[in-house]
Amino acid sequence: MKMNSLQRAWRSVIRKPIKSILLLLVMITICLFLLCGMACRNANVQTQDTTRQAIGAGLRLDANEKNRSKRLTECSEKIGAGQEGSYGGVHQKKLETAYGTQWMVWCDNSFDSLQISDIEKLADVPGISDYNISTCITAVNPVGFDRIEDPDMDQTNDMGGVVLIGNRKMELDSNVLSGNVTLKDGRMVTEKDQDVCVISEQLADQDHLAVGDKIGFNDYHDPEHSQVQEATIIGIYQTQQPMSPLMAGDTFRSENIIFTDLRFPEKAEGSENDPCYEHAYFQVGDVDNYDAVKAAVSAVDIDWERYDLIDRNGNMSTMSSNFNDLEKISTLLILITFAAGFIMLFLIFVFWTKNRNYEIGILLSLGYKKQNVLGQLFAEAFITALLAFAISFTLAPAASGAAADYLVSAQAEQAELEKNINADNVAYSTVQSEQTVVGVDVDITKEMFLICGAGMVILTAVSIGTAGIGILKKNPKDILSELV
């Protein structure tokens, strides 16, 4: 017969709308701040993981530019001043022109290429879990398919080709590691492949090419007479952002970049057995052991003057520290929300209990126990919290979207700042992908809802419990003296 605390609480919530709406708004704000904080924190953690995986921890071996000039001078001296000839991959030739005698000096791949024996020595170092070799960007003539061209561009000075990048293991190519290049169809090149390629989705669409089709290439210097080399398409890739071109012209545009197996570019340009390896990438198996592995690699007996050993986790530390800061801010936001939420709710409930002394007195005079009266206040708060929680669910995706935008813009800004001072960009003569985060996953997960829900329950219980101590401490006479 008697009305229980839940029945009274429900009626109080419904029939005292201003009081309920005030509490509801405060609770929605707290819920959203909590969810937003958790979404940001989660996004930071996820982005750090993605970044770590994308950039990976590894060492890249590039040719040292200074040493190249030095070797070039030495080779020219060996050939002799004013002499025609070749030495160490450097060629010197005299040309008689209308303007007089001209000297042409050029290098073949054997001069520029990283030495495969050195690469293999480094790959054997304990702690190196895998490695990749990437060839120089090799311009070739497309046979039997059309490249992508800008119709508004003057093609007079363009060689009319496409470019090939050979990889021992394409999944370790810098464009793939950065996350910019992903597969749309088929698979990537592995070390066992021969005469295979992975083309861009734009090229595939334009020429109606699919996985399994064969396309040909030959030397663009002599497209009519040079031998055509065929490669089977094993994959079609897509990019998040166009790969930065090495040189101007449609030959080097992102869509015309074709990834092949390691030895195919030299065959296609007609210089078989004269490969040009531009980068080697050594993946460190245990990221935490990075420094020790780097020291071991540096200790390998090769001609280090010829090479640069570049950290491939430089960006990661910068980006990680950037995201670590955001993670700290997010954690702080959650803690501040909890603290501020507690204070706000506590004050509201203190105000409630003070304001409802009259009602509490009536109930006590009717023989209701203090716990029962306090239970009604708890029930009212939890009904409102439940409603606030449901509304926050609806608003949470918008809040998480805003959080995502903030994170991406913050990271992009930081990456831009680092772009010019990062050692990783030294001698990056191949197509360089952007290493900015273009999107982060800030979905509100079930776990977040559960944590937020539990947090709200605890927050409400603690604040109303603290505020309600006044009721439990008070003698009924103290409250009822105002009534009797």
Add this chain to the structure above:
Amino acid sequence: MILEAKNVSYFYKSQKDKLILKNVNYGFEPGKMYALLGPSGSGKTTLLSLLAGLDTPTKGEILYDGKLITARDLTEHRKHHISLVFQSYNLIDYLTVVENVKLGGKKEPEPILDKMGISQEFWKRNVLQLSGGQQQRVAIARALASDANVLLADEPTGNLDEATAWDVIDLLKRIAHEEGKCVIVVTHSKELADSVDVAIRMDQLGK
């Protein structure tokens, strides 16, 4: 005796020299209406609080049906033995008439409201929409719903006009006489005191 004060003395803890009640001895019987009469500060409201179990006497004891009310939880005494009616009605403003009566507890509210002369059209209205007299009737209905044997009323007619006040007094008398309850009313009014079964002057109670 349904309710009895035995050697009850009371002074406020903060003002030990100010004695409010001294050696009060009185027994209240069922089926009678009593009036506690006296000027302000005479201790009539304090005595009502002690009888209601809202406070405990400094000395002496309160017995209900021959047993100490402190033998059990005072909340139990308030819940089962007594019911209170206040001068300012003390209804809960977000509940309807029926819901307020339901707070009383044990009895169905509708027959009681009927008996109190609150017609059905008001039952589902908010209590604030009723007149003062109607609100006091609802408060009395709530007190009756608890089915307690003792009804304690503190200045129940203080906020009512004369005609309505006498209606309420008649109602309380009927409750005492027809339902066999012990009704104790605190009042300043000599006329009201003269109309009840037993009028008790506070100065005769041992202060």
